[in-house]
Amino acid sequence: MSDVSVVFSGEAGQGLQTLETLMMKLFKLSGYHVYSYSEFMSRIRGGNNSTQIRVSSMPVAAYLKRIDIFVPIRVGAMERFHDRITNETVIIGQKDHIDADYLKGHYPVIEMPMPEMVKRSGGEIYTNVILLGVFSGLFYIEKQLMADMVKDLFSAGDQKDILRNLTAAQIGYEAGTRLLKPGQASINIERSKDAKQELLLNGINAVGLGGLAGGCNFVSSYPMSPSTAVLSFFAEKAEEFGVVVEQAEDEISAINMAMGAWYAGGRAMVTTSGGGYALMVEGLSLAGCIESPLVIHVGQRPGPATGLPTRTEQADLEHVLYSGHGEFPRVILAPGTIEQGFFLTRHAFYLADKYQVPVFILTDQYFLESRYIAKDIDATMVLDQHYIVKTQKGYRRYAFTDDGISPRGIPGFGVGRVRVDSDEHDESGFITEDLQTREDMVEKRLKKIVALDSEILPPSFTGPKDYRYLIMGWGSTYHAIREALDMLGRDDIAFLHFSQIYPLSRDIEAYLDKADKKIIVENNATSQFGKLIRFFTGVEFDAKVLRYGGMPVMPEDIFDVVKDIR
Amino acid sequence: MGAEYDFDHAIDIAWCPGCGNFKILEALKASLTQLDLDEHSVVFVSGIGQAAKTPQYIDVHYFNGLHGRSLPVATAIKAANRGLTLIAESGDGCMYGEGGNHFIHTIRRNPDITNIVHNNMVYGLTKGQASPTSQIGFTTPIQTDGVHLEPFNPISVAISLNASFVARAFAGDVKQTTDMLKKAIIHKGYALVDIFQPCVSFNRVNTYQWHKEHTYYLDSDHDPSDREAAFKRAIETDRFPLGIFYINTDKPAFEDNLAAYISDPTPLYKRGIYVEKLMDLVKTLRT
Numbered sequence: 116m117s118d119v120s121v122v123f124s125g126e127a128g129q130g131l132q133t134l135e136t137l138m139m140k141l142f143k144l145s146g147y148h149v150y151s152y153s154e155f156m157s158r159i160r161g162g163n164n165s166t167q168i169r170v171s172s173m174p175v176a177a178y179l180k181r182i183d184i185f186v187p188i189r190v191g192a193m194e195r196f197h198d199r200i201t202n203e204t205v206i207i208g209q210k211d212h213i214d215a216d217y218l219k220g221h222y223p224v225i226e227m228p229m230p231e232m233v234k235r236s237g238g239e240i241y242t243n244v245i246l247l248g249v250f251s252g253l254f255y256i257e258k259q260l261m262a263d264m265v266k267d268l269f270s271a272g273d274q275k276d277i278l279r280n281l282t283a284a285q286i287g288y289e290a291g292t293r294l295l296k297p298g299q300a301s302i303n304i305e306r307s308k309d310a311k312q313e314l315l316l317n318g319i320n321a322v323g324l325g326g327l328a329g330g331c332n333f334v335s336s337y338p339m340s341p342s343t344a345v346l347s348f349f350a351e352k353a354e355e356f357g358v359v360v361e362q363a364e365d366e367i368s369a370i371n372m373a374m375g376a377w378y379a380g381g382r383a384m385v386t387t388s389g390g391g392y393a394l395m396v397e398g399l400s401l402a403g404c405i406e407s408p409l410v411i412h413v414g415q416r417p418g419p420a421t422g423l424p425t426r427t428e429q430a431d432l433e434h435v436l437y438s439g440h441g442e443f444p445r446v447i448l449a450p451g452t453i454e455q456g457f458f459l460t461r462h463a464f465y466l467a468d469k470y471q472v473p474v475f476i477l478t479d480q481y482f483l484e485s486r487y488i489a490k491d492i493d494a495t496m497v498l499d500q501h502y503i504v505k506t507q508k509g510y511r512r513y514a515f516t517d518d519g520i521s522p523r524g525i526p527g528f529g530v531g532r533v534r535v536d537s538d539e540h541d542e543s544g545f546i547t548e549d550l551q552t553r554e555d556m557v558e559k560r561l562k563k564i565v566a567l568d569s570e571i572l573p574p575s576f577t578g579p580k581d582y583r584y585l586i587m588g589w590g591s592t593y594h595a596i597r598e599a600l601d602m603l604g605r606d607d608i609a610f611l612h613f614s615q616i617y618p619l620s621r622d623i624e625a626y627l628d629k630a631d632k633k634i635i636v637e638n639n640a641t642s643q644f645g646k647l648i649r650f651f652t653g654v655e656f657d658a659k660v661l662r663y664g665g666m667p668v669m670p671e672d673i674f675d676v677v678k679d680i681r
Numbered sequence: 682m683g684a685e686y687d688f689d690h691a692i693d694i695a696w697c698p699g700c701g702n703f704k705i706l707e708a709l710k711a712s713l714t715q716l717d718l719d720e721h722s723v724v725f726v727s728g729i730g731q732a733a734k735t736p737q738y739i740d741v742h743y744f745n746g747l748h749g750r751s752l753p754v755a756t757a758i759k760a761a762n763r764g765l766t767l768i769a770e771s772g773d774g775c776m777y778g779e780g781g782n783h784f785i786h787t788i789r790r791n792p793d794i795t796n797i798v799h800n801n802m803v804y805g806l807t808k809g810q811a812s813p814t815s816q817i818g819f820t821t822p823i824q825t826d827g828v829h830l831e832p833f834n835p836i837s838v839a840i841s842l843n844a845s846f847v848a849r850a851f852a853g854d855v856k857q858t859t860d861m862l863k864k865a866i867i868h869k870g871y872a873l874v875d876i877f878q879p880c881v882s883f884n885r886v887n888t889y890q891w892h893k894e895h896t897y898y899l900d901s902d903h904d905p906s907d908r909e910a911a912f913k914r915a916i917e918t919d920r921f922p923l924g925i926f927y928i929n930t931d932k933p934a935f936e937d938n939l940a941a942y943i944s945d946p947t948p949l950y951k952r953g954i955y956v957e958k959l960m961d962l963v964k965t966l967r968t
Contacts, residue, residue, distance in 0.1 A: 144968065314966040327959055332941065332949045333761060335753075352962075353940035356955055359760050360940070364786035368753040371746065375726070375757030378744050379765065380950025383757075401747050491967075494960040499953050525950055526724045526742035527762050534736075536745040537729070545737055546745070 117304050118171040121184040122199075123246070124192035128160040130243035133268075135166045137247050139486060141264045142170055143315050145256045146306025150175045150487040154666060157340070157424040163195060170254060172305040176452070176487045177594040180671040187212040188229075188242065207249075207294065225294055232290060236283035244280050245287035252291020254302060261288065310488055317486035318478055318591075321453045322412055323348035325460025326384055328497045331410070333359045333383035335372035337391055340424050341480035342414035345386040366391040370398030374407045378535060380503060380525040382464055384410040389418050389431040396438045399473055403443025405535040406513070406521070406560065408467035408474075411435075412460070415479040417665050426665035427481035429590055429638035435475050436617055436647070442557065444470070444564040447617040448572075449477040451593025453489040455614050456482070461498055466570060468502045470563050471523060477616065479638065481667040482591035506531025511542040515555065519562030564618065573620050578609030584680055585630035587656075589613040589644045592636050592668050599673035608677065616644065624652050632657040632680055638668050685720045686710045686739045694738055696731060701852035701878030701889075705799055706738055708855045712862040713739075723766045726755040728780065730806050732772035732799030732878075749779025752787040755794045760936045762948035766866065767794040774804050777813040777833045784835075788842040788871055792935040795865045795872045798835065799852075801880035802887050809883035819886060835875050837915035840908060840927050846872035847911070847927040851896055852879065853889050854923075861925065870934050877921070899924035 125131050135151050142149045150169040156162035167182075169175045182199050187208040193200065194214075200206070202222055206213055209229035217224060232245050244265065251261045265284045269277045295301065316324075322345050326334075334349040336342070346360070353360045359381065363369035366387055373383035387395065392413050402409045413435055417428035435447055446466050450456040456478070463474040506524035510531025514521045521542075524533045534544030539556060541547045577597065584607055588596045593612050600610055611626050613619075627633060627648075635645040635656040640663040645656050660676050662668045687710070696702045713723060725736035729748035736743035746754050755769035776784055776798045787796070802819070804810040811824045813833035820827045839847045846868040850858040858876060865872035877896065879889045899922050904910060911927035936942070945952070 140968075312967065314963065316966050320966065324959070324963065327962075328954065330954050332952060333757070335757065354943050355958055357941045357945050357949075357952055359757075359949070361757075361760070363753065364782055367750065368783055368786070371750040371753040372757035372760075374746070375744065375754035376761045376949070378754070379724075379758040379761035380948065381757075381761035382949070397747055398750075401750075405744075405746075492963055494963040495956055497954040497956055497959065499956075501950065503950065525762075526758075527722055527765050527948070528950060530721055532740065533742045534745075535743070537747055538745065544743075546734070 116183060116302055118173065118175065119169065119183045119302060119304065120179045120181050121168045121170070121186065121250070122165055122182045122196070123168070123186045123188060124163060124165040124196060125188040126161050127155065127158055127164055129188060131164055131166050134243040134246055135168065137264060137268060138168055138250060139315060141247070141251065141256060141261060142254065143310055143488060145260055146308065146311050147254070147304060148172065148174050148307070148310045148488055149315070150177070150485070152178045152481065152485045152667070155425050163192060165196075170304060172307070174488060176485070177598040177670055178481070178485070178667050180669040186246070188246070193217070205299070223299060225299070227294070228290065232286050235286050237279050241280065241283035244283040248284040248287020249291035249294065251284070252288040253294050254304070258288060313488050313491055315486065315488055316453055318450075318453060318456050318483040319344040319348055321450070321456025321489070322460045322476060322478065322483070324492065324494075325457040326410070326464070327352070327356055328457070328494065329461035329464030330382045330498055330501075331384050331464060332357055333373065333376035333381040334386065335361045335363050335369040335376070335383065336386045337363050337366045337369050339388045339391040341416055341483050342386040342388050342391070342412060344483060345412055345414070366394035367398065370395040370409075370411075373409055374398065374402060374405070377408050378525065378533070380501070380528065382468065384412060386412040386414070388414050388416050389434055390421065392431070392434065392438075400439040400441055400443070401537050402473045403439060403441060403445070403560065404537050406471040407535070408471050410460075410463045410467050410474050410476065412476045412478065414483050415477065417663070423665045425480065427479045427638060427667050428663060428665065429479055429592070430640070430643065430663070432477065432616060432643040432647070435477060443560050444472045444567060445617065446472060446474040446567060447477055447615070448475065449590035449614055449616050450482065451590055451612050451614050453487065454492070457492050459614060465498045466567070470520060470567055472563060472567070477590060479591050481638070503528065505529040506533065512544045513540060513542045513556065513559070515542060515559055518566040519559045520566060567618060571618055571620050572615040573622050574611045574613045574626070576609065576611055576626070579606050582609035582629065583607040583631045584609070584634065584677070585626060585632075586610045586634045586636060586673070586677065587613070587648070588636040589616055592638060595668045595670050596636055596673060598670035599677065602670055602674045603677060613644070616647070619647065619651055623648065627652060627654050634658040634660065634677060634680065636660040636668055636673055638662050686713055686741065688740050692738055695734055697882045699881040700731070701801060701880065702731060702735065702799060704852040704855050705797075705858065705876055705878060706735055708852075708858040708862055709735070709797070710739060711855070711859045712866060715859070716863055716866060718766055722764060723768070724758055726751045726758065726767065726769045728771040728775035730772040730775045730804075732770065733775060735770055749775050749783065751775070752780060752783040752796065756787060756790060756792040756935065759792050759794055760939060762950065763936050763942070764948060767792070768797060768866070769794055770797040771799070772805070772812075773798055773800040773802065773814045774812045777835055781813070785838070785842065788839055788844045788873075790935040791845055791871045791932050793869050793871070795862070795874065797862070798873070798875045799878045800835070800875050801878045801884055803880050803884040805880050805883055816886070834915065835873065836926055837912060839873050840912050840915050843908070843929060843932070844873055844927065845870035845929045845932045846925070848872070848874045848925045849921065849923050850874055850876045851892055851923055852876050853892060857898070857923070864925065868928070870932055896921045896923050898922070899926070
């Protein structure tokens with residue numbers, strides 16, 4: 116095996132997250148390409164959570180249906196995985212955690228002497244560190260590297276604590292090296308220097324770092340899975356990077372705070388999910404009216420209403436696209452890769468500031484919680500430009516200009532008065548009911564849509580130029596589609612990925628014209644992006660891969676549909 | 682007086698003749714002028730309603746946002762630039778009804794802003810429905826058999842939340858109102874000034890005369906640092922006390938607690954990006 120998918124299945128409170136963090140870091144430092152994603156229930160203890168870790172010779176970045184090694188760490192851990200465990204899946208675990216059906220000789224089972232190792236280590240609390248040891252041994256990780264990692268993680272604890280964890284890891288390691296008997300599956304993964312030197316990050320870090328590089332210095336939000344982690348990212352860095360971070364009393368307050376911050380010269384962002392964004396919608400319309408820059412990160416999860424709080428979906432595209440009363444411009448960006456998560460969040464601050472419009476970063480739980488090795492980010496590529504002007508006497512916040520963008524002043528910088536108003540207003544920002552001014556203001560605001568045309572990010576194209584079949588996707592499905600293409604191995608299929616949803620690239624028609632058949636892939640039930648494309652082009656899709664069960668779209672889902680399309 | 686805050690051209694004011702808002706506007710301009718503030722640093726934030734139009738009639742910066750949302754906006758402006766003087770001004774419906782949750786949590790947060798509430802016990806802009814402070818029995822086209830709900834008492838709510846400055850004024854008394862506004866504006870921390878304001882068009886009960894008969898001023902016996910005594914006065918409704926109920930000077934302002942200012946006191950608009958720190962942070966993701 117040169118590309119191994121390991122799934123650990125346990126319950127909340129067993130330390131799966133720590134295992135994931137440690138194993139990812141350790142395996143990367145050892146030169147493996149790694150990828151991980153956890154799916155978990157909305158509870159703090161119990162239930163059934165699982166983590167997939169892929170270890171590979173090549174870069175990997177998608178969640179696979181395929182499981183090469185399944186590790187049950189509680190009774191009932193296999194229940195939700197019967198359709199994904201095949202007779203090629205190696206099951207490693209203690210006997211009573213493995214369902215009886217799998218013990219009849221049809222499946223490769225390796226019994227792990229877990230109870231004995233737990234006893235020698237000093238208790239069940241060491242289960243995750245023992246497992247780290249087992250898999251370090253199994254994958255030939257340098258023993259010293261593992262020991263250093265464990266020491267580092269528990270360095271805050273006392274000496275006794277560190278020693279016990281080290282012992283647990285070593286007990287696991289010894290068992291791990293003896294786990295595979297000759298004739299059983301063998302692990303043969305090449306290591307690379309690249310993996311060692313590049314970055315290991317998840318979508319949360321990508322959005323956070325992109326925000327910092329875009330000059331974000333104000334974050335106000337209300338906690339809501341899966342977006343809260345972005346709020347935590349900034350809270351952790353508030354002092355070092357001078358970011359005002361506030362947990363607001365509700366999302367309404369959060370978005371209004373963000374606009375207050377921009378008004379006074381800050382660079383603000385809110386982070387939320389679909390339900391929280393619903394509360395922000397009147398604020399979005401305010402941003403449209405007062406022409407406030409605004410960056411809104413929406414980490415989608417399945418709805419309607421509370422839905423599945425900890426799982427993933429791409430069903431809020433129409434929500435962010437059509438929400439807000441009245442007519443005003445907006446931009447929607449949807450990163451497909453970790454690198455795009457960084458660049459697009461940075462870009463969002465540029466667009467918001469320059470064009471004085473709300474800009475969405477539309478991610479989802481899958482994107483935010485996926486972690487893999489990304490190309491190095493050039494942190495010197497920051498956007499250190501503020502589009503604010505020093506005001507003069509007689510300053511008019513909404514002065515009419517050719518492109519609809521009025522020079523933006525802030526209070527306390529210059530001697531002009533900065534007046535913004537949610538009522539229709541004149542050029543100076545005073546309330547007006549002059550209906551000619553009203554028409555002029557509507558046209559002024561809408562002119563910015565035309566100005567934004569020059570900034571539209573083209574879709575990214577993968578595949579042969581003379582394709583016959585075209586797969587289209589947006590946002591977080593990027594890697595699943597890329598891997599499906601590799602699995603298909605055909606020279607007549609191409610892939611077009613959109614990281615800017617709105618305004619939509621005009622290139623789209625030329626791409627569609629060339630395809631005999633078009634296939635859309637989305638993590639929702641009604642093909643919201645497909646509908647948008649139909650709206651702009653009239654084109655209908657010939658096949659749709661739509662997943663709305665709370666899990667990400669997997670490469671196999673796409674493969675199964677596309678393989679028969681000729 | 683008040684020339685710095687007057688426009689050099691005539692303005693069209695949307696209020697009814699005799700509206701209590703005119704008196705509040707007069708008191709507000711007088712207090713700003715007498716305090717000798719930097720007029721370029723005074724920022725008003727308002728919501729929606731007749732009271733929320735006040736900033737239109739003063740030559741200041743303003744953010745006239747959404748109904749009920751002025752407090753989060755004012756809090757954030759102050760947090761982004763601590764050198765600005767913030768006044769959040771709106772009516773009883775805006776601050777206590779639509780914005781009730783923000784009212785509670787802004788008091789808890791304690792930003793250095795002045796919260797002026799024009800309290801006329803009725804909805805004026807939407808033509809005469811009950812407001813959160815309408816008195817029991819007050820009839821309107823909606824509350825046709827009179828208000829049954831307990832009137833919202835902003836003073837006792839604010840004191841219960843240990844607000845740092847709590848006062849009530851009466852628009853009919855410009856001199857005392859000016860005095861209270863000045864104290865509220867220079868107070869460091871959140872300051873509430875609830876101002877009884879007669880509505881001549883939609884409230885025929887709580888008139889100028891009614892207010893004169895149903896209010897009295899707290900005298901020098903009242904110690905504003907005594908929270909219990911303040912609370913006792915706050916729940917009086919037979920005659921409503923006017924004056925400064927409560928002052929708590931021990932509370933740090935919200936914006937002064939922010940981690941963002943620990944190592945760098947400059948306002949956000951003057952800040953650049955910490956490129957080297959960002960590079961260091963990225964480096965940590967390599968190992």
